[in-house]
Amino acid sequence: MATVFKKPHALKDLSLHYCPGCTHGIIHRLIAEVIDELEIEGTTIGVSPVGCAYNNYEYFNCDFVQAAHGRAPAVATGIKRVHPDNFVFTYQGDGDLAAIGTAEIVHAASRGEKITTVFVNNAIYGMTSGQMAPTTLLNQVTTTSPYGRKPEIHGFPVKVCELLSTLEGAVYVERTSVHDVKNINKTKAAIKKAFQVQKAQKGFSIVEVLSTCPTNWGINPVDSLKWLEQNMVPFYPLGNFKGKDLEV
Amino acid sequence: MSEKLLMKGNEVIAEAAIRAGCKHYFGYPITPQTEIAHYMAKKMPEINGTFVQAESEVAAINMVYGAAAAGARVLTSSSSPGISLKQEGISYIAGAELPAVIVNIVRCGPGLGGILPAQCDYFQAVKGGGHGDYKMVVLAPSSVQELYELTVKAFNISDRYRILTMIMGDGMLGQMMEAVEFKDEEEIYHDDKKWATTGTKMQRESNDITSIYIQPEVLERHNMKLQAKYRQIEQEEVLVETYNCENADIIVTAYGTIARIIKNVIKSAEKEGIKVGLIRPISLWPFPAAAFLQYAGTPKAFLSVELSAGQMVEDVRLAVNGKCPVHFYGRMGGMVPSQKEILNKIREILK
Numbered sequence: 001m002a003t004v005f006k007k008p009h010a011l012k013d014l015s016l017h018y019c020p021g022c023t024h025g026i027i028h029r030l031i032a033e034v035i036d037e038l039e040i041e042g043t044t045i046g047v048s049p050v051g052c053a054y055n056n057y058e059y060f061n062c063d064f065v066q067a068a069h070g071r072a073p074a075v076a077t078g079i080k081r082v083h084p085d086n087f088v089f090t091y092q093g094d095g096d097l098a099a100i101g102t103a104e105i106v107h108a109a110s111r112g113e114k115i116t117t118v119f120v121n122n123a124i125y126g127m128t129s130g131q132m133a134p135t136t137l138l139n140q141v142t143t144t145s146p147y148g149r150k151p152e153i154h155g156f157p158v159k160v161c162e163l164l165s166t167l168e169g170a171v172y173v174e175r176t177s178v179h180d181v182k183n184i185n186k187t188k189a190a191i192k193k194a195f196q197v198q199k200a201q202k203g204f205s206i207v208e209v210l211s212t213c214p215t216n217w218g219i220n221p222v223d224s225l226k227w228l229e230q231n232m233v234p235f236y237p238l239g240n241f242k243g244k245d246l247e248v
Numbered sequence: 249m250s251e252k253l254l255m256k257g258n259e260v261i262a263e264a265a266i267r268a269g270c271k272h273y274f275g276y277p278i279t280p281q282t283e284i285a286h287y288m289a290k291k292m293p294e295i296n297g298t299f300v301q302a303e304s305e306v307a308a309i310n311m312v313y314g315a316a317a318a319g320a321r322v323l324t325s326s327s328s329p330g331i332s333l334k335q336e337g338i339s340y341i342a343g344a345e346l347p348a349v350i351v352n353i354v355r356c357g358p359g360l361g362g363i364l365p366a367q368c369d370y371f372q373a374v375k376g377g378g379h380g381d382y383k384m385v386v387l388a389p390s391s392v393q394e395l396y397e398l399t400v401k402a403f404n405i406s407d408r409y410r411i412l413t414m415i416m417g418d419g420m421l422g423q424m425m426e427a428v429e430f431k432d433e434e435e436i437y438h439d440d441k442k443w444a445t446t447g448t449k450m451q452r453e454s455n456d457i458t459s460i461y462i463q464p465e466v467l468e469r470h471n472m473k474l475q476a477k478y479r480q481i482e483q484e485e486v487l488v489e490t491y492n493c494e495n496a497d498i499i500v501t502a503y504g505t506i507a508r509i510i511k512n513v514i515k516s517a518e519k520e521g522i523k524v525g526l527i528r529p530i531s532l533w534p535f536p537a538a539a540f541l542q543y544a545g546t547p548k549a550f551l552s553v554e555l556s557a558g559q560m561v562e563d564v565r566l567a568v569n570g571k572c573p574v575h576f577y578g579r580m581g582g583m584v585p586s587q588k589e590i591l592n593k594i595r596e597i598l599k
Contacts, residue, residue: 042450045318048458057456063445065317066458068340071310074302078314078322079445081298082272086447104310107303 008032010041010061017055019126021214021221023178024053027120028060030188031091034195035062044087045079047072051093052126070101073108076115087198089116095125098134098158105164112169112203116194119160122211123232130216134158137235142216157235161208165241171203172243175236177210179225183238190240196248205243210236251430257392258283258422261325261351261415262291264399267434270321270349271297274311276304276330279363280419281353284325305330309337309350316346317457319444321403325351327419328369329360332377338412339378343459345474347406349399350384351415353422356555356582364582365418367504370559373416374533381471383478384412385485386532388503392426398530404437409481416532418555420505420584481534488536489528493543496525498594501540501564502553503529506585510553513590524594532560540567547572549597553590554578 007013010032018024035041044062048054050069057064067075072090080088097105097119108115124142125131132145135157139148149157165173172194176187187209194205210232212224219227255263262284265273273288285301292299298315302308308324315322326334331352341348352373356366371377373386385405389395395417402413445455461467489507492514493499502510507528517524525547529536540550550572552561561576568574577593579585 041448043447045445045447047314054460055458055462057454057458061448061454063447063455064457065314065445066344066456066460067313068310068336071306071313071337074307074310075314075317077300077307078272078274078311078316079318080314081300081311082315082318082320082322083446103303104307107307111300 008036010035012059012061014059016059018052019215021212021224023211024120026178026184027118027187027209027211028056030184030191031118032060033188034192037192038195038199040087040195043085044089045083047076047079047088047090049090049092049096051096053091053093053120054127056091070096070099071104072096072101073104073113073115073117077108077113080113080115084114087195089118089195091118092120093126094121094123094133094135098160106167109164109170109204109206110167112171114198114201114203116198117206118191119206119208120211121160121208121236122213124213124216126213126216137231159236161206161241164206169204170206170242172197172205172246173241175208175210175238175241177228177233177238179210179228193248197243197246200248202246202248250432253428253430254425255392255428256283257395257417257424258353259287260392260395260428261399262287264396265323265349265403266291266295267430268321268400268403269436270323270403271295272315272320272322273298274300274302274308274315274322274324276302276308276326278327278330280355280422281325281327281351283422284351305333306336309334312348313337313341313344313346316341316348317344317445319441319446321407323349323351325353327353327355328357331369331372335378338384339380339382340459341412342378342382342384343380344457345410346412346457347410349402349406349413349415351417354416354418356580362582363419365420365505365555365584366580366582367418367506367555368557368559368580369416370532370556373414374535382474383533384414385481385534386414386416387487388416388530388532389421390504390507390528392421392424392428395421396428396430400434404435405485407437407439409477411477411481416504418505485531486534486536486538487530488539489530490539491526491528492523493525493527493546496523496547497598498522498549498551499525499527499543499547500551500553501527501529501560503532503560506553506555509585509587509590513587513594516587516591517594522594522598529560535563535567537567540564541569544568544571549573549575551575551577551594551597553585555584556580
């Protein structure tokens, strides 16, 4: 009998610690599938963030370095400068990347570091129990914006892809979502392209993946996917911001 | 044949690092140590190495963390306010047991303070400026020649124990030009770094570098392992110079450039019939407590002279453990004590 579906080799055979309905697991799998397809597991070095995915190094069969909060792009810079022929990627959430790590991501991108960032945006701090993130939507209720995010008090959400695509060193910038199968497939294609951009030594590449947090949103997993589509996608438009036609 | 050159202290640190096999430097400009970065920016391309001017000290130390995790010999340098910013990364490097070398050419604080020489970061360096129960090796050279030798040694210590080693100097030493004699070849401690993240090449299990251990039993075991390593370093890596201590009336202790002033004080005091000894800690951690204990019964008093409000003196008191009075004399804000001031203090103590 032919095997038509199996666990990617790049993922270890472990159950993930994420909450029910969380989309981190899907994104992990997509990355692992891409690593398998590009046959880069033996040369890949990942960098884990601080946040819900702090220990995702445990799930992958490739080498990993766990970084301090927000510093993954700087850590990845250090690794990549030592091993320029290896494949180096960071996996970061919105608090990690767009708040405490804003300087590191902006400058890694502006230096055109030949690394790839998978940026998981679920509009909230998950691990610390649902605080307002830089990407929290206007009027969204969180534990630190209990009356909803108000622009006059909290300012506005940060659009990371739009920001980074202004930098010359960032050569591939794309935002995708994992709220349905069609978009999951698009996310995988974008991650693959971003990885290929790095393999081709073109510069910095990033895929922002809109993701859910049923636990801290207080919405069940199925409705969370709808909430993402109805609320996040209109504010964070999906698509390629840069590098769509880049030859890889 | 060895090579003798006239060089600036900061440049000697950079040259020594390269001779020790360091091909990766990450830093951020700050006075009075920026010549290290200038030197690296020029030399690294010549040896196919890396120089990155980071966006901040925070980023620089995290680049060091990444490069060290990747198995490289790596250097960063800064001065006091910049070292404060690096404390987060220092703690993570300690937790993840990565070897790296960090230079602090200390300037006077607190805050932005000034750019003149000081020793006011002793506590931060030896007691742990970052969070958690950790130590780093701290070496304090007092001449440009020693800057060279101790920088090479720092890389070897770091690799041997998987620990961060700090070279702690001050602006006087960093800016000073002196003759330095380079060896033809350095003694390099070679470690295969099987733990490093280099890519599995599909030939081994994955290597993970981390400082997080959520299970308390596991984290306690990790801490006990770190502490055992620190105890071993305390046994094996103490560096100290003792001078003129036998039958001394008073033993002065000082490190770095100040110790050089003390040697002149010793000569002046001799003319008055006062025998002054010197204990110069070269490793500030591990602290040479045994040398103090050895001479604790000899002099009428100890005197710690520092460019601070009194920091190392606390370790001297702990080492002497009440067996002899311990006095302190210090200047702050970039002021450096004269021989005369120190001699006056000695006379006052012995009166």
